[in-house]
Amino acid sequence: xxxxxxxxxxxxxxxxxxxxxxxxxxxxxxxxxxxxxxxxxxxxxxxxxxxxxxxxxxxxxxxxxxxxxxxxxxxxxxxxxxxxxxxxxxxxxxxxxxxxxxxxxxxxxxxxxxxxxxxxxxxxxxxxxxxxxxxxxxxxxxxxxxxxxxxxxxxxxxxxxxxxxxxxxxxxxxxxxxxxxxxxxxxxxxxxxxxxxxxxxxxxxxxxxxxxxxxxxxxxxxxxxxxxxxxxxxxxxxxxxxxxxxxxxxxxxxxxxxxxxxxxxxxxxxxxxxxxxxxxxxxxxxxxxxxxxxxxxxxxxxxxxxxxxxxxxxxxxxxxxxxxxxxxxxxxxxxxxxxxxxxxxxxxxxxxxxxxxxxxxxxxxxxxxxxxxxxxxxxxxxxxxxxxxxxxxxxxxxxxxxxxxxxxxxxxxxxxxxxxxxxxxxxxxxxxxxxxxxxxxxxxxxxxxxxxxxxxxxxxxxxxxxxxxxxxx
Amino acid sequence: xxxxxxxxxxxxxxxxxxxxxxxxxxxxxxxxxxxxxxxxxxxxxxxxxxxxxxxxxxxxxxxxxxxxxxxxxxxxxxxxxxxxxxxxxxxxxxxxxxxxxxxxxxxxxxxxxxxxxxxxxxxxxxxxxxxxxxxxxxxxxxxxxxxxxxxxxxxxxxxxxxxxxxxxxxxxxxxxxxxxxxxxxxxxxxxxxxxxxxxxxxxxxxxxxxxxxxxxxxxxxxxxxxxxxxxxxxxxxxxxxxxxxxxxxxxxxxxxxxxxxxxxxxxxxxxxxxxxxxxxxxxxxxxxxxxxxxxxxxxxxxxxxxxxxxxxxxxxxxxxxxxxxxxxxxxxxxxxxxxxxxxxxxxxxxxxxxxxxxxxxxxxxxxxxxxxxxxxxxxxxxxxxxxxxxxxxxxxxxxxxxxxxxxxxxxxxxxxxxxxxxxxxxxxxxxxxxxxxxxxxxxxxxxxxxxxxxxxxxxxxxxxxxxxxxxxxxxxxxxxxx
Numbered sequence: 001x002x003x004x005x006x007x008x009x010x011x012x013x014x015x016x017x018x019x020x021x022x023x024x025x026x027x028x029x030x031x032x033x034x035x036x037x038x039x040x041x042x043x044x045x046x047x048x049x050x051x052x053x054x055x056x057x058x059x060x061x062x063x064x065x066x067x068x069x070x071x072x073x074x075x076x077x078x079x080x081x082x083x084x085x086x087x088x089x090x091x092x093x094x095x096x097x098x099x100x101x102x103x104x105x106x107x108x109x110x111x112x113x114x115x116x117x118x119x120x121x122x123x124x125x126x127x128x129x130x131x132x133x134x135x136x137x138x139x140x141x142x143x144x145x146x147x148x149x150x151x152x153x154x155x156x157x158x159x160x161x162x163x164x165x166x167x168x169x170x171x172x173x174x175x176x177x178x179x180x181x182x183x184x185x186x187x188x189x190x191x192x193x194x195x196x197x198x199x200x201x202x203x204x205x206x207x208x209x210x211x212x213x214x215x216x217x218x219x220x221x222x223x224x225x226x227x228x229x230x231x232x233x234x235x236x237x238x239x240x241x242x243x244x245x246x247x248x249x250x251x252x253x254x255x256x257x258x259x260x261x262x263x264x265x266x267x268x269x270x271x272x273x274x275x276x277x278x279x280x281x282x283x284x285x286x287x288x289x290x291x292x293x294x295x296x297x298x299x300x301x302x303x304x305x306x307x308x309x310x311x312x313x314x315x316x317x318x319x320x321x322x323x324x325x326x327x328x329x330x331x332x333x334x335x336x337x338x339x340x341x342x343x344x345x346x347x348x349x350x351x352x353x354x355x356x357x358x359x360x361x362x363x364x365x366x367x368x369x370x371x372x373x374x375x376x377x378x379x380x381x382x383x384x385x386x387x388x389x390x391x392x393x394x395x396x397x398x399x400x401x402x403x404x405x406x407x408x409x410x411x412x413x414x415x416x417x418x419x420x421x422x423x424x425x426x427x428x429x430x431x432x433x434x435x436x437x438x439x440x441x442x443x444x445x446x447x448x449x450x451x452x453x454x455x456x457x458x459x460x461x462x463x464x465x466x467x468x469x470x471x472x473x
Numbered sequence: 474x475x476x477x478x479x480x481x482x483x484x485x486x487x488x489x490x491x492x493x494x495x496x497x498x499x500x501x502x503x504x505x506x507x508x509x510x511x512x513x514x515x516x517x518x519x520x521x522x523x524x525x526x527x528x529x530x531x532x533x534x535x536x537x538x539x540x541x542x543x544x545x546x547x548x549x550x551x552x553x554x555x556x557x558x559x560x561x562x563x564x565x566x567x568x569x570x571x572x573x574x575x576x577x578x579x580x581x582x583x584x585x586x587x588x589x590x591x592x593x594x595x596x597x598x599x600x601x602x603x604x605x606x607x608x609x610x611x612x613x614x615x616x617x618x619x620x621x622x623x624x625x626x627x628x629x630x631x632x633x634x635x636x637x638x639x640x641x642x643x644x645x646x647x648x649x650x651x652x653x654x655x656x657x658x659x660x661x662x663x664x665x666x667x668x669x670x671x672x673x674x675x676x677x678x679x680x681x682x683x684x685x686x687x688x689x690x691x692x693x694x695x696x697x698x699x700x701x702x703x704x705x706x707x708x709x710x711x712x713x714x715x716x717x718x719x720x721x722x723x724x725x726x727x728x729x730x731x732x733x734x735x736x737x738x739x740x741x742x743x744x745x746x747x748x749x750x751x752x753x754x755x756x757x758x759x760x761x762x763x764x765x766x767x768x769x770x771x772x773x774x775x776x777x778x779x780x781x782x783x784x785x786x787x788x789x790x791x792x793x794x795x796x797x798x799x800x801x802x803x804x805x806x807x808x809x810x811x812x813x814x815x816x817x818x819x820x821x822x823x824x825x826x827x828x829x830x831x832x833x834x835x836x837x838x839x840x841x842x843x844x845x846x847x848x849x850x851x852x853x854x855x856x857x858x859x860x861x862x863x864x865x866x867x868x869x870x871x872x873x874x875x876x877x878x879x880x881x882x883x884x885x886x887x888x889x890x891x892x893x894x895x896x897x898x899x900x901x902x903x904x905x906x907x908x909x910x911x912x913x914x915x916x917x918x919x920x921x922x923x924x925x926x927x928x929x930x931x932x933x934x935x936x937x938x939x940x941x942x943x944x945x946x947x948x949x950x951x952x953x954x955x
Binding site for chain 2: 038041042043044045046047048049050077079081082083086087088089136138140265267269272273274275
């Protein structure tokens with residue numbers, strides 16, 4: 001048996017108003033070549049201007065990944081010819097990435113793992129090329145969009161771990177609101193390195209790189225596919241060659257792109273048009289303050305301090321907004337377990353069924369607290385609570401106002417219930433005699449009371465008072 | 474009466490006094506440009522109209538020329554290369570925008586050495602540029618056409634670019650003033666790059682004062698150029714007359730050691746010694762200092778290594794994909810290969826191959842990074858001297874303009890030549906100015922003054938004073954009656 005060693009390079013497009021080095025719009029457009037400027041097209045004489053927002057967002061990720069931050073922001077040029085690269089070089093960071101030597105804690109199926117981050121660096125995206133039968137089309141809308149590349153150490157050991165890491169990283173991007181990271185739009189893309197080693201080997205095996213794997217599902221199957229291929233080679237006593245391969249999702253196979261001898265020398269050197277920019281301590285501190293608690297820490301908090309199960313915690317942290325909502329519920333005084341039940345159970349169910357997100361609803365944690373207090377105080381029944389909540393979600397209204405509007409508060413006054421009970425008994429004297437004769441009509445009488453009051457009387461109290469009143473007769 | 478061979482002050486006066494209109498000036502310039510074009514080949518493009526602009530600038534209505542590596546929207550810009558022979562930019566360079574706003578009138582785009590790589594003025598795709606003083610001689614480059622247009626009296630000023638000596642050398646060979654201010658003083662946005670860390674914009678004029686006028690208009694911070702300096706909020710033309718008594722200059726002893734057989738060089742050095750005396754006579758203190766010959770000999774190789782490396786990368790956009798000629802080929806690699814093979818001359822390809830070799834992983838440390846270290850060493854050495862001195866003064870060139878069949882001090886020359894000192898100002902981003910100081914063998918020779926970075930105002934002030942005492946202001950090749 002072999003042990004798989006996997007490293008990932010994850011590219012994510014940052015969410016900014018303009019491109020990384022030009023003022024053209026960074027956004028999806030249906031019209032090809034509409035979000036472009038002379039800079040994105042690499043016309044002669046253009047110069048780059050660094051997008052501060054992109055730097056800030058990169059720094060945020062670097063800090064969230066516990067990276068070391070360099071003293072100066074410095075860019076390099078990566079030189080190669082390809083039609084998707086209008087300048088003939090990409091502005092990137094080789095020698096002084098914005099973050100180095102970091103880590104990200106992740107939850108795998110049954111344990112936790114510290115994934116080591118080699119570096120995270122800011123660069124620019126290339127143009128998009130569509131290959132058709134005998135010609136290709138270039139869309140420069142994507143050229144120059146800020147791209148953050150995060151490189152792990154080769155420290156992942158299975159496709160499941162790789163996916164767990166990717167999901168944790170994607171959630172980090174979303175938690176820090178630096179990117180939408182939608183793989184269906186190509187906003188997050190991976191290069192995957194895989195090598196195999198025997199259990200007792202000290203050195204890593206020869207690594208094979210797979211470039212541009214687009215979805216997480218494809219990453220999983222590409223890794224598994226490559227592990228199969230390399231296992232076969234090693235079992236045969238063969239040698240795995242260092243090469244770059246392409247993963248074909250449909251065939252579920254990898255194909256050779258280029259071997260090591262054909263590796264490109266990118267002739268990296270410092271970008272002369274961007275002077276080193278000092279990354280001020282105050283700037284770092286300010287950005288640090290904007291980083292929210294991440295998934296991993298929240299899960300720990302929920303399971304350790306709130307006694308939620310891991311499954312419950314995982315459900316709550318899936319989306320930052322949901323988790324924030326939950327935290328707010330706890331903050332206003334709802335008991336965590338109860339808050340989780342209502343949020344993860346009832347409300348999330350409604351949202352999922354209706355393709356909504358927590359940010360779409362107007363019901364606040366405070367409103368929920370008031371509602372839960374009514375329930376606890378016996379002022380409303382659980383059935384009423386659910387009805388009101390559903391209606392509130394549907395109509396996007398304050399449930400406490402709905403309760404008043406619909407007059408669905410519970411009758412909990414002893415005297416009032418006594419009066420209602422006697423009213424019903426007076427109307428149904430035959431039932432009273434049936435009861436006295438030992439017939440099982442008690443529940444039927446309760447039903448009549450509920451019917452009369454449209455279920456507003458407190459069931460426990462009613463039951464007690466009815467018994468007393470029947471005894472008196 | 475001809476106006477365009479006058480200085481900017483004179484032309485301003487004539488315009489303000491309504492002796493002449495800007496239309497008449499433009500027509501005179503166009504007429505002269507066309508008249509001289511066949512013999513001297515200053516222009517790639519001569520314009521046939523211009524737009525009037527309201528402005529109080531001293532340059533309003535004054536004609537000028539732009540080197541053809543400066544981006545001009547809707548006006549052909551070729552960098553004198555076949556690969557850009559039909560390229561019409563979609564945007565304006567910042568320097569052009571500023572000149573347009575000032576009301577200066579663009580007459581044409583000038584011939585240069587292909588992609589600004591070269592110092593002879595003979596490698597442009599539309600033919601060689603000839604020296605107005607002697608048609609059998611080079612004018613030098615790469616800003617050859619801009620120098621010629623000013624020397625010929627077609628325009629009173631022209632814009633050029635200077636990566637090693639590309640303004641100051643042709644200025645010296647043609648008897649005009651060539652000035653490049655501090656790196657970052659003028660925005661490079663829209664200047665087709667040769668070597669970004671060495672590229673400067675600057676101007677050709679007929680006197681130092683005009684250079685100050687022009688730079689006052691085109692300098693300033695630009696958000697589009699991250700290497701551009703903050704505004705210094707100075708008007709250089711206002712402080713030219715400042716007292717220079719006690720200002721300290723140095724010259725480099727080693728640079729003046731020459732072999733006795735070269736009589737022309739001897740004459741140039743004699744002239745320089747007289748110039749020094751004249752400087753002293755008006756209050757300058759001038760010291761002789763010594764610099765390690767090894768550093769001086771390293772100047773040219775260092776320049777070649779850095780400039781070729783940067784040029785390779787900077788010109789990688791010229792592929793025929795998003796602009797430029799796109800040959801029909803079966804696949805994209807062949808397309809790029811063909812576009813570049815047919816688009817560049819052999820000299821350019823040679824530099825690109827050098828640059829590519831220099832940047833290769835296995836060579837980069839030894840060649841490129843070491844060159845960058847030597848550059849730093851040279852700049853530190855000179856800057857240390859600037860702690861004590863206000864600038865240095867040297868002959869610009871070691872010869873008069875060379876004949877077309879003469880061999881120049883090229884890559885093959887391992888030794889050091891005076892003109893290699895011009896590279897120092899590009900290494901250190903220092904302001905540097907060359908202006909006429911005499912006539913040798915019926916050809917103009919010139920002096921170079923260079924100061925510490927950001928000391929543009931002081932340098933122009935000192936040069937103005939030296940120009941005054943030398944008496945070669947506005948020398949002319951002799952007037953034709955066009």
